[in-house]
Amino acid sequence: MRMTVLASGSRGNSAVIASANASILVDAGISCRETLKRMKAVGEDPQRLKAIVISHEHQDHVAGLQVLARKLQIPVYITEATYQGWRRSTRDAEGRPAKLERREHFHIGRSFNVADITVTTFTIPHDAADPCGFTFKADGVKFGLVTDLGYLTHSVKDHLRRCDGLMIESNHDLEMLRNGPYPWMVKQRVMSRVGHLSNAALAEFFAKDYDGQAAFLVLAHISEQNNHPEVARETAFKALGGKMNLFQSCALTLARQDHPLQPLCLG
Ligand SMILES: [Zn+2]
Numbered sequence: 001m002r003m004t005v006l007a008s009g010s011r012g013n014s015a016v017i018a019s020a021n022a023s024i025l026v027d028a029g030i031s032c033r034e035t036l037k038r039m040k041a042v043g044e045d046p047q048r049l050k051a052i053v054i055s056h057e058h059q060d061h062v063a064g065l066q067v068l069a070r071k072l073q074i075p076v077y078i079t080e081a082t083y084q085g086w087r088r089s090t091r092d093a094e095g096r097p098a099k100l101e102r103r104e105h106f107h108i109g110r111s112f113n114v115a116d117i118t119v120t121t122f123t124i125p126h127d128a129a130d131p132c133g134f135t136f137k138a139d140g141v142k143f144g145l146v147t148d149l150g151y152l153t154h155s156v157k158d159h160l161r162r163c164d165g166l167m168i169e170s171n172h173d174l175e176m177l178r179n180g181p182y183p184w185m186v187k188q189r190v191m192s193r194v195g196h197l198s199n200a201a202l203a204e205f206f207a208k209d210y211d212g213q214a215a216f217l218v219l220a221h222i223s224e225q226n227n228h229p230e231v232a233r234e235t236a237f238k239a240l241g242g243k244m245n246l247f248q249s250c251a252l253t254l255a256r257q258d259h260p261l262q263p264l265c266l267g
């Protein structure tokens, strides 16, 4: 199985999960054109995509959805509440609320299959209609993907056990956020229990709860205003201590906003 991060951050999120037989696009937060361009750049074939799955309706996760769904002609897996939230803020060419013709409504907490990939969904605490995180299983490998969450609930931690690869949010440094340029209301929102995960909160997870099973870790949704990649990396690295599974030399990676990462392969 492969995980390819196409973009990650407050200006757009998208990743490809690929098994031996099929691929899934996880979130569609960059334009259709940019998505296809980045897939091509890292050798991911758009023809293999069998579904788009959506975590929540914030613009940085759905900005390219309408065009991508139409162009690729593949089903969009989205919860009913997320779909309604998306429709409220998206218009079609005639100015009417947008529609997704091919969609599959899933219930968070349940699993579904896309070709040979089993997708498991779980609730995350975030200020959206019905937000979720994911794990993906195929080829005997399990990947976890979770960003946009105020804190790590017991349920989230449970779902992230025994992941062979994990992409997880390391959004902000608390001091940088406190002293940074955001208006006070926005700072409050980011810091809240339904905002975004700080470097420190992730470090606490790595130190106390993380099982050290993953062959790669991707720090994601790193804020450009309120974080610094090296600060995020250092904080995570220290917290991990000896816990990193070092059979791959580059086990700790940082997702980027403006460039895709090379595919991370396992199994
Ligand atoms: Zn986001």
Ligand SMILES: [Zn+2]
Pocket: 056, 058, 126, 128, 148
């Ligand atoms: Zn969000």
